[in-house]
Amino acid sequence: MLANSIVVLDFETTGLSPDQGDRAIEIGAVKLDKGVITDRFQALMNPGRRISSFIEHYTGINNRMLAVAPTCAKVMTDFSNFIGSSNLLAHNAAFDSRFLAAEFSRLGQLVQGEFACSLLLARRIYQDAPNHKLGTLIDYKNIPSEGNFHRALFDAEMTAELWLIMLNDLCERYGIEHIPFSLVKKLARTPKAQVNKLLTNYAAKVS
Numbered sequence: 001m002l003a004n005s006i007v008v009l010d011f012e013t014t015g016l017s018p019d020q021g022d023r024a025i026e027i028g029a030v031k032l033d034k035g036v037i038t039d040r041f042q043a044l045m046n047p048g049r050r051i052s053s054f055i056e057h058y059t060g061i062n063n064r065m066l067a068v069a070p071t072c073a074k075v076m077t078d079f080s081n082f083i084g085s086s087n088l089l090a091h092n093a094a095f096d097s098r099f100l101a102a103e104f105s106r107l108g109q110l111v112q113g114e115f116a117c118s119l120l121l122a123r124r125i126y127q128d129a130p131n132h133k134l135g136t137l138i139d140y141k142n143i144p145s146e147g148n149f150h151r152a153l154f155d156a157e158m159t160a161e162l163w164l165i166m167l168n169d170l171c172e173r174y175g176i177e178h179i180p181f182s183l184v185k186k187l188a189r190t191p192k193a194q195v196n197k198l199l200t201n202y203a204a205k206v207s
Contacts, residue, residue, distance in 0.1 A: 001181045003116065004035040004167055007086040010155040011099045012059045014051050018102035023047035024072055025061055027079055028152030030160045031086070035167075037160060041082045042153040044069040059150045076103045085112040087181050091134045091159045093117035116181065118163050120188035124195045125166060134158060141165050174203040 009029040015022035025047055031039040044061065046069045056062045069075075090096035093115045101111055122132045129140045134155060138145050143161050147154035167179050176183075176199070183202060190198050 001087060003179045003181045003184045004032055004164060006032050006089045007083045008032060008089045008156050008160040008163065009096060010090060010152045010159065011096050012061060012152050013099055014047055014055060018099050024099050024103055025051060025066060026152040027075060028156040030156050032160060035164055040153065041079060043075045045072045045075040047072060060148060072103060073107060076107060080109055087113040089116045089118060089163060091118045116184050117188055118159055121166055121184055124187055124190065124192055125169065127192060137162055174199045176203050176206065
């Protein structure tokens with residue numbers, strides 16, 4: 001499985017932790033097939049409670065919008081059909097993977113694919129970046145962006161653009177023609193000082 005064939009997703013939520021009862025309020029995702037966006041998914045969802053003024057200001061999503069949105073169960077059932085068994089990607093995947101698992105658990109489902117994290121990969125291959133927030137990295141790599149960060153589909157699209165540029169940079173730096181999903185998973189666990197050695201050895205092995 002190649003790293004450029006993946007579903008990139010982003011959640012907006014009522015708070016930081018599903019363990020504390022927080023719920024998803026928006027999901028956005030793009031499907032990449034061999035580096036090309038082939039499909040998109042976006043939906044607001046009603047978490048069954050009011051959201052705070054902080055979340056309203058942070059996301060631009062308000063309680064009036066959510067009052068007429070479908071339930072989390074309906075949206076997440078549709079999203080489960082969208083992703084199938086695809087591998088998944090998010091920027092700070094620890095956050096999004098917890099919410100996906102929690103919402104799927106309410107449906108009696110398990111997440112089938114594995115997660116990769118563009119934040120962890122960026123920390124290893126862009127060690128000179130000012131920081132590794134999504135917006136900072138978009139500016140750092142001069143990626144055109146016209147839209148609102150902290151809306152799920154826009155963030156997913158920007159993460160996908162960043163991901164493809166990261167994969168391309170790895171290809172160019174190390175002469176690796178096709179980057180497998182297993183390699184980016186391994187990279188995310190590799191200490192920064194060992195990244196160059198890992199990629200050089202991998203490139204020599206597949207050349």
